[in-house]
Amino acid sequence: xxxxxxxxxxxxxxxxxxxxxxxxxxxxxxxxxxxxxxxxxxxxxxxxxxxxxxxxxxxxxxxxxxxxxxxxxxxxxxxxxxxxxxxxxxxxxxxxxxxxxxxxxxxxxxxxxxxxxxxxxxxxxxxxxxxxxxxxxxxxxxxxxxxxxxxxxxxxxxxxxxxxxxxxxxxxxxxx
Numbered sequence: 001x002x003x004x005x006x007x008x009x010x011x012x013x014x015x016x017x018x019x020x021x022x023x024x025x026x027x028x029x030x031x032x033x034x035x036x037x038x039x040x041x042x043x044x045x046x047x048x049x050x051x052x053x054x055x056x057x058x059x060x061x062x063x064x065x066x067x068x069x070x071x072x073x074x075x076x077x078x079x080x081x082x083x084x085x086x087x088x089x090x091x092x093x094x095x096x097x098x099x100x101x102x103x104x105x106x107x108x109x110x111x112x113x114x115x116x117x118x119x120x121x122x123x124x125x126x127x128x129x130x131x132x133x134x135x136x137x138x139x140x141x142x143x144x145x146x147x148x149x150x151x152x153x154x155x156x157x158x159x160x161x162x163x164x165x166x167x168x169x170x171x172x173x174x175x176x
Contacts, residue, residue, distance in 0.1 A: 005127070005138075006079040006147040010071050010113070013143030020071075020115055023064035024090050024166060064090065068113060068168045072145050079147055080109060082175035090115075091156070093165045098158035101128065104150040108174035113145045116166035123157035147172065 010016065065088045076083055086107055091099070104110040112125050117140065124137040125146065135155070140146060148154070150171060159165045 003130070003149060003152060005149075007138070007140070008072075008075040008079070008145050008147075010075070010143045010145060016067075016071060017115070017142065020064060020067055020168075021166065023067055024092065024115070024168070025064075026092065064168070068170065072111070072113065072170070075145060076111070076147065076172060080172065080174050083108070084173045084175070086171035086173050088168065088170045090166065090168045093156070093159045093167075095159055095162055097165075099156040101153050101155040103153050104171050107150040107171045109147050109172040110150040110152075111145055111147045111170045111172060113168040113170070114140050114142050115168055116164060117142045117144075118161070118163055118165075121161035121163055122159065122165045126155050126157060128153040128155075 068088065069085050091097075114124075119139065119141050124140040126135040126137045127148065128135050130152075156167075
């Protein structure tokens with residue numbers, strides 16, 4: 001079985017990095033109304049901290065979404081052809097945060113944009129080979145976007161560093 005994953009470097013990433021980071025809301029983890037967890041909030045999902053879903057946040061907190069979409073539109077079109085962006089969210093993960101194995105359902109493709117990511121201390125998304133217990137990741141760095149089938153099981157390893165890790169995730173509906 002062939003599984004297609006695509007990795008692109010966002011053009012001129014250095015020109016966009018700080019702008020995008022500045023648009024992604026900082027969340028007070030002690031205020032319930034700022035941390036949206038309904039999508040992933042189950043008792044068996046430990047280490048899901050840091051996930052904030054654009055589609056459920058107040059409208060004035062989503063300016064980063066359009067900026068991120070505009071950065072990756074040509075890359076997604078190059079890899080997947082006709083598409084629509086579906087749900088978009090971000091994760092600001094501090095030490096101890098991660099996300100357990102999951103998939104994004106039968107939408108088409110999912111993506112991870114590495115916004116603030118130090119490959120010397122952070123681990124990349126780990127993908128599970130279908131019908132196995134084998135996980136693998138591949139080298140990524142800031143400014144990379146990885147596109148993968150939305151049904152592919154994957155996880156974000158726990159951030160063991162004192163450096164914050166920020167990603168933007170976007171589901172992508174593909175027109176085949």
